[in-house]
Every structure is written in structure tokens, then in C-alpha cells.
């Protein structure tokens with residue numbers, strides 16, 4: 001806790017004083033920049049934890065002055081002074097993983113690019129020898145600018161840098177004028193409340209990847225057990241080197257991730273083309289704060305995809321000037337948007353026994369999400385049990401307004417069901 005609120009300059013000075021910096025074996029500029037970057041990550045992580053803590057405080061007490069007292073302590077990084085608050089921070093501020101062992105940050109005035117006689121672009125950065133630059137060939141024709149992050153991965157150097165959002169081509173594209181609700185999916189990235197599907201290739205991409213991973217993991221497990229159980233050292237080493245490496249595996253993973261990101265971002269752009277306000281489920285709360293989903297490939301992919309969708313909705317909205325509104329999504333995928341009663345889900349259909357209609361499940365969910373935007377009773381923080389109660393009351397009220405179904409009406413309702421189903425096919 002003594003480290004909270006420490007600035008990178010203080011850490012830097014203490015490392016310089018006690019000689020820690022001599023162990024790094026890189027130029028001063030490089031480790032200082034990397035340290036600054038790591039400290040900024042820690043601060044970002046801490047601030048993110050505070051969001052969860054504030055939510056917990058709201059649930060904990062309705063007393064305004066007590067809320068304010070806790071918020072103030074939190075804001076000033078003085079949560080240790082309150083036992084309840086310390087406990088909350090301990091749960092929400094998860095220990096991060098350090099990934100800085102393979103990367104370094106290079107300041108904008110420390111690097112430059114040049115083009116050789118064959119038109120290839122090279123990046124020059126400071127190396128270990130003073131005044132001698134390390135030259136890296138790039139596979140792009142666009143020179144990176146600003147502060148760079150160089151990551152060594154699979155025998156290659158990845159160069160990450162920030163592009164100012166206003167300079168991006170898509171930022172110039174105006175957003176639409178309407179209010180649109182969206183439902184995130186697995187087969188399609190998004191379905192909107194007008195009944196349009198966006199990012200239709202997502203399902204296929206994920207299925208292919210999931211099948212590939214299952215098969216690959218099975219083969220690797222088999223090879224690993226051979227390597228572990230054989231008495232032939234040379235053979236074991238050969239298997240580990242040639243069949244259990246990570247270079248190809250990581251490259252394939254990176255390629256798949258890039259494809260999924262493109263599909264999802266394109267889908268979000270298509271929604272924002274028509275929307276001034278996008279209403280969506282708060283995807284960050286449904287999976288944040290949980291660790292690895294274990295070995296289940298499908299669930300891990302689904303969790304990661306949700307994260308990308310949340311990121312895309314936020315980024316694209318900010319860039320193109322549309323508003324992103326998060327709503328409570330409890331029961332939006334199970335309730336009929338017309339009468340509010342809970343329907344029966346089968347595959348991508350939702351059957352409302354009350355109305356006798358079969359809806360396309362994700363379109364129905366997107367419409368429910370849209371309705372939550374102006375819902376007078378159900379807010380983002382309404383507990384889901386209360387949501388169910390409210391919906392039941394509404395469904396009951398809706399039912400009493402309907403004419404009492406008698407035997408002569410039944411066939412009509414049934415035939416409506418079958419026509420809705422047929423018209424969709």
C-alpha cells in the first residue's frame with residue numbers, strides 16, 4: 001500500500017540511487033520510458049478497479065453523505081483509512097500480469113525511419129552500443145510516429161503505436177440520426193432493433209477457430225505425453241522443439257484475432273451509420289472480474305469476443321460522435337417485446353405463448369434493449385429479480401387488456417404462428 005500514488009519519477013530516482021538500473025542492460029532512456037509506461041498501466045488498472053468499487057458502494061448504502069465520504073477517500077487514493085473500502089479495493093483491484101519482459105518503449109525523439117534504394121521502409125532505434133542504431137525492416141509503407149512500443153514475439157518485432165483518432169479515415173464518417181438498440185450475438189456480431197444483422201461471418205470464424213483449437217490441443221497433448229514419458233532424451237527434445245513450439249501457434253492466434261476484430265468493428269460501423277444513439281447491454285459487467293474460463297475453448301472465445309464488441313462499441317461511438325447508452329439487459333433475450341411475458345426459446349426462435357407469435361430471437365432482444373433506454377422503472381442498476389417482478393406485473397396488465405381467448409380464437413393464433421415461421425424461411 002505504501003506504493004500507491006507513487007510517481008514514476010520517484011521510482012526512477014530510487015532505482016538510480018540503489019543501483020537497480022544496472023541490472024537492466026539497456027540504455028537509460030529505454031528503461032525510463034518503459035517504467036513510465038508500466039506505471040501508467042498500473043494507474044489505469046487502479047482507476048478501472050474504482051469503477052467496480054463505486055458500484056459496490058451504491059449497492060452497500062443509500063446514505064448520500066456516507067457515499068460521498070467513501071467516494072472522497074477513494075478519489076484521494078486513501079482507501080486504506082477505511083476498512084470496508086480497503087476490502088473492496090482488495091477484491092476489485094486484481095493483481096495484474098507483467099508482460100513487459102518482452103517489450104520496450106521508445107520515445108518519439110529517439111527513433112526515425114528511412115527508405116532504402118529498393119523502396120523498403122526501415123526503422124532505426126537506439127541499441128545497446130552508444131550512438132549505434134539498430135535497424136529493423138518494416139513490412140509496411142506507413143512510417144510509425146510518436147511513442148513506439150516494440151514487442152519481441154515469435155522471433156519478430158511488433159511495433160505498436162498510437163494513431164490519433166481524429167486522423168483515422170473512419171472518424172470522418174458521420175453517424176446516423178436514429179436511436180438503435182443492439183443485441184450481441186455469437187453467429188452474427190450484432191443484430192439491431194430494425195431487424196438487420198451485422199457481422200454475419202463472425203459465427204463461421206469462431207466455429208472454424210474453435211474446431212481448429214480443439215484438434216490442435218488434442219494433438220499437442222498427445223505429443224506432450226510422448227515427450228514426457230519417453231526415455232529417449234533426444235526424441236523428447238526434438239518433439240518439444242519442433243512440435244510444441246509457440247511461434248506458429250501465436251502467429252495463427254494473432255491472425256484469427258485480427259479477422260474477428262475486423263468483422264466486429266465493421267459491424268459496429270454499420271450500426272453507427274444509421275444511429276445517433278446506440279443502446280446496448282453493458283458487456284463489461286457480464287464477464288469482467290473473472291479469471292480464465294479454463295479449458296473450454298468455446299467459452300473462452302465467446303468471452304473474448306464480447307470484450308472486443310464492448311471495445312468496438314465504445315471506440316467507434318467516440319470517434320464518430322454517436323452516443324453509447326448502456327442499459328440493464330436482464331431478461332431482454334427471453335421476454336416477448338410486444339407483451340412482456342417470458343417466452344420459450346428454441347434455437348434462434350422465441351415463441352411467445354401469450355401472443356402466439358414466434359419472433360426471431362435476437363431481433364426481439366434488440367427491440368427489448370431499445371425499449372430499456374426510456375424505461376421508467378428498469379434502470380441500469382435495477383437488480384434482476386426486481387426486473388423480473390416488474391415484467392411480470394406488466395405482462396399481467398397487458399393480459400387483462402386483451403380479449404379473453406376462447407376456443408374459436410385458438411386456431412387463428414396457431415395459424416399466425418405458422419405463417420410467421422414460414423415467412424422467415
Ligand SMILES: [Zn+2]
Nearest residue numbers: 336339352355
Ligand atoms: Zn407476447
